Amino acid sequence: MLPHSVLPPAAEAKARRGGLIAAIVASFLTPFMGASVNIALPPIGLEFSLDAVTLGWVATAYILAAAVFLLPFGRLADIIGRRKVFIAGLASYTVTSILVALVHNGGQLIVMRVFQGVSGALLFGTGMAILTSIFPPSERGKVLGLNAAAVYIGLSIGPTVGGVITDAWGWRGIFLLNAGLAFFALVVVLTQLKTEFQECKGEAFDLKGAIVYGLALCALMLGFSELPDNIGFILLVVGAGGLAAFVWFESRIQFPLLSVKMFRHNTVFAMSNAASLINYAATFAVGFLLSLYLQFVKGFSPTDAGLVLVAQPVVMALISPWAGRSADRLGPRFLASLGMAISAIGLAMFIFIGNNTSMVYVIAGLVILGAGFGLFSSPNTSAVMGSVERRQYGVASATLGTTRLVGQMLSLGIAMLLFSLIIGHVRISGAVQDELVSSLRVAFAIFTGLCIVGVFASLARGTGVPVPPPPASPHRNIKSST
Structure with missing residues (x-):
């Protein structure tokens, strides 16, 4: 919460309103585009x-x-400054979407998607950190629940709108529509959010x-795509070694x-991030895989396929705000773990999918999966952001975002590996x-197993009750910018 000694009440209210609108629009952008x-x-x-x-590399x-x-x-x-980075992200996202x-x-x-991903990274690590900075701990779950609802609304209308477009x-x-949305969010930030956050100013x-870190992640993902060739195994070893070296180096610098x-030393932070990684690794490729299934096996048009896939994120959007508010009272451990278990049930249903599977069965699996993910996400996010000091909000938000993205990479990596082994390097069509x-x-069998492991990771966080941040340091740098 912004101290009244730094900003007057009216300016503080405007900063909260502008920050919430901008963060919600930014959070809507990426899932909408992805779906x-x-x-x-x-x-x-x-x-x-x-x-x-x-084709998998496009995503x-x-x-x-x-x-x-x-x-x-x-x-x-x-x-x-989080505001500076957020503005840079919205501006570059607008340009790269057009390109x-x-x-x-x-x-x-594929090259331009890389540049668009770099722009997205400027947004992911700042929007949620700004929200956590300007709202008090008592409202954190509610605000993060609204932010998560924006994500799921993006997922909800993405398949339908994408199919129609x-x-x-x-x-x-x-992509042109996404450019317009990013530009709108940019205008909101420039006109409404005048507060800057530089709580680690002067640090190296x-x-x-x-x-x-970047080279290690690239090696891991490229290794996944090259399996089972020898170069794939080599890249995986190089990537794992690079991450180990990164951890060793990070523990020895100021x-x-x-x-x-x-x-x-922070079990809630560690296990909540682990649960996030596992959850996204188990669920992210569902939309990608079922989109191919509905269009190449069932013969659906993009619009009709989108109408089927919308079932999962609609349920997410309905449940997520309630789950966020409940996490403020109950703590995230039970809700997040229950959500992970329900997600496993939904994934298990798709193990039995076939050429003649009814749409009622597919939609039922998506509804169950959506309910599980909606219960998991907001409480888990609240646990992460509530377990660190204010000065660490940016890194904590970025760390959680990274676990999500690495989980998403693993999910798509598993899908591409299976395509390589079972389908081969051929165009997907009715013939295959x-x-x-x-x-x-x-x-889906692999994803179900991952989700079951994720239940135990979620439970291992302990009570998971968010820890209020300590009183602000008199030296923390939060100011009004003009």
Whole structure:
């Protein structure tokens, strides 16, 4: 909460209002785009003649770039100002979304998705940290619940709107629409949010750690895509070794990119992030896989496929605000763990999916999965942000965002690995629908197992009651900018 000695009540209220609107719009952007692009992948693949694995990289390139830069940008935001970084993210996201819509081949598309992911990283590590900074702990769960609801609303309308846009104007319209939304959020920030947050001003930025961390993540993801070839195993070993070196280095410098102590001595923080990684690894590829299933196996149009997939995020959006408010009273452990268990049930239903599976069965699985994810996300986020000091909000937010993105990379990595092993490097079409269904069944079996492990990780956090931050240091740097 902003101290009244720094900002007058009217300015504080305006900062909260502007911060909430901007963060909600920014949180809406990425899931809306992701859900829309999932629906548009089959037309993109047809236009650019992309095989199954390369088509997966259209989605993965964005996530990999965002994961590589999210943690460094979160730390940078704590040092130079979260508002500055947030503004830079919205501006660059607007530009890169327009550029994605102008590409002429698959290679250009993947490259521009990388740049769009870098822009997204500027947003992921700052929006939630700004919300946590300007609202008091007593309102944290409610506000984060609203923020999570924006995410799920984006997921909800993404498949439908994306399908309609793709059918009517082509897939490029999706990116142009995202550019417009990002520009609107930029205007809101510039006109409403005049408060800057620099609670680590003057501290050094760990450039070496950022480089090692980024290269290690790239090696891991490239390794997944190259399995079972020898180069895939080599890259996985290099990536794992790079992450181990990163952790060792971070524990020995004064101003680390990521404080290892946050994991060693804070069980709630460590296990909540672990639960987040597992949950996203188990659930993120569902939309990607079912979009291919509905269009290539069931013969649905992008619009019709979007109408089916909308079932999951609608339930998420309905449950998430209630789960966030309940976490303020009950603590996140029970709700998040229950959500993970329900998600496992929904995923298990898709293990039995086939060519003749009814849409009632598919929608029922999506509803159950949506209910589980809605119960998990807001309480888990509240646990992470409530377990650290105010000065660590940027890094904590970026760390949680990174676990989500790494989980998403693993989820898509598992899908692409199975495509490589079962389908091969061929275009997805009706001719390989049996192989596609087999890939889906194996993927959902793996995801179900991951989610079951995630239940125990969620329970291992302990009571999970959010810890109020200590009184603000008289030296913390929160100011009104003009």
